[in-house]
Amino acid sequence: MTSRYRDNPQALSALVRDAEVHRDVYIDPEIFTLEMERLFANTWVYVGHDSQVPNTGDYFGTTIGAQPVLMVRHEDSTVHVLYNRCPHKGTRITTETCGNTGRFFRCPYHAWSFRTDGSPAALPLPSGYENTPFADSQAAQGMTPVRHVHNYRGFVFARLSVDGPDFATFFGESLSSIDNMVDRSPAGRLEVAGGVLRYMHNCNWKMLVENQTDTCHPMVAHMSSAGTAIELWKRAGSQNPKPMAVEIYAPFMSPYEFFENMGIRTWDNGHGHTGVHHSIHSNYSAVPGYFEQMVAAYGEPRAKAILDENRHNTIYFPNLMVKGPIQLLRLFKPLGPDRTLVESWTFRLVDAPDFLLERTLVYNRLINAPTSVVGHDDLEMYERAQEGLHADGNPWVNLHRLYQPGETALAVDNGTTERQMRNQFRAWARYMAAEI
């Protein structure tokens, strides 16, 4: 196979202009391979939440980019991330997606066993390896750990590469969105709850990430779903109380001014968020008893400050989105240049009323499920783009909205700018074109 990009940092850099990106970033198989090697290996990628592995020996199997990994609770109560293969023949170690393995992983093929930090415990008939150089092999080291793991208030991230930015440097101020989500629990803790919605998309993963801060599409692409919800509600006489579905759908049809005024904030390394001043989540009805619980936990000024923050979508570059006000997280898992698995996870605020989780689950079902009409609207646009980008007449994707020459990473801007998309691509180009 010819290689146009692997050894050509100039060609990679040329794919990202100030406010345009070349279509190859979405459709080229070599670019996808390089993304796995350079972007997903060198950044801090979300693995899972530590409430998924509360007890010693609990594990959860997932991926970092294309790499199969598992997250496991070790006997010292820390969370470890291991490459999910037996060092012997490569067999996947986890038998279920999640479960409890006790103190040891035991490979189901030849019964090699390992401690939950990956170190070797035992293997049958060890005499067969005497007088061989086995002890010097990588297999003898046990399961290979991912060296760099960081548990931030329950959110477990990992970096595959040996060298690279440390966790705090990579995320910087963007961690304030996770803080706000966790602080919304009177106990300051979250738990994964309700089940994960998994939606397969035949499009590039970056289209999904970009769409999270695309504030000029809801009133157009979602006219069919959110617009129809409003229409039906009016036809029914707009009686109160407003059904939860209408409360959730209606803000999607807000006018451009609403999105202009909500604001966008960008940070270094491709992170950023919509909803600096308000968001589509700002006007949900109050939940009886919750504010009182928050005041008891934090005092009134702090409780108000936590609940007045209504950030819309926060991007943790490269492939995570967090919605603090409704405790929802979406992970865009790259499977191929034109294939992405979208996982939408929900959280319970520990010690808060159940109703908050109930509303979060309704939101997730109405917006993010493979059976969601809003999801159908979006996926149709992504798949049309994945197809249309093969048109040779114009190889560029345009990101000029509210572009200012010389713009920097740290900024607060008009909510309809495509600045966060440009911010992501600047980070993307830096990782992709780095001299290896």
Next chain:
Amino acid sequence: MIAPADLIAFVYREARLLDEQRFEEWLALFAPDGRYWMPLEYGQTDRRLTASLMDEDLFLLRLRVERLKGNRTYSQKPKSRCHHVLQQPQVDVFDPAANRYVVWTAMHYVESRLDHQDLYAVWATHELTTIDGAIRIQMKRVDLVNCDAAFGSIQLFP
């Protein structure tokens, strides 16, 4: 008086209305507080604090039906089609005194659009009642055999 054969005929007819996209007539089969439920988990019992793929009251069902007709519903240009193949429905509960009937049906459901076609294996449970002598759906529960798999868009009604 309702006979078991009427319940079975009702379930067959419901599938035919969906296949023929006669959605207004289909909506009329539901009781005013009727629901359409597609669980996310195998053997799911809770609808409130466990996610579902669909958990629709008549408002949400009507929203889907109206959306399918919409001029700006781009994910339905061109429209999807669907096809149900039912095993003989089995009457599990026949209780005229309580006006409660439950019918269980195994089926294969096909949804297609453009060059793409998906096949789902389904167990449907119809909780039925009568209103003014007519059979109505209190709850249609649709269990996909692979409910916890990752799916592309499911736009119509298994």
